[in-house]
Amino acid sequence: MATYTITINERTREGKSLVNYLKSLGVIDAPNDETLQAMKDIEDGNVTVYKTFEDYLEAYK
Numbered sequence: 001m002a003t004y005t006i007t008i009n010e011r012t013r014e015g016k017s018l019v020n021y022l023k024s025l026g027v028i029d030a031p032n033d034e035t036l037q038a039m040k041d042i043e044d045g046n047v048t049v050y051k052t053f054e055d056y057l058e059a060y061k
Contacts, residue, residue, distance in 0.1 A: 050056040
């Protein structure tokens with residue numbers, strides 16, 4: 001079995017149609033609410049940035 005990675009521009013009519021078609025076939029799943037919220041947080045800049053992995057570990061002790 002092969003795995004293919006493609007990039008689809010969902011802002012175009014063709015891209016939207018292709019994504020809807022793939023969803024109807026069950027090839028791709030729609031993201032759940034938690035994933036959608038995480039993506040919105042990233043777009044809004046509601047994230048924490050650490051300079052190093054050690055800083056991250058220190059913050060979560």
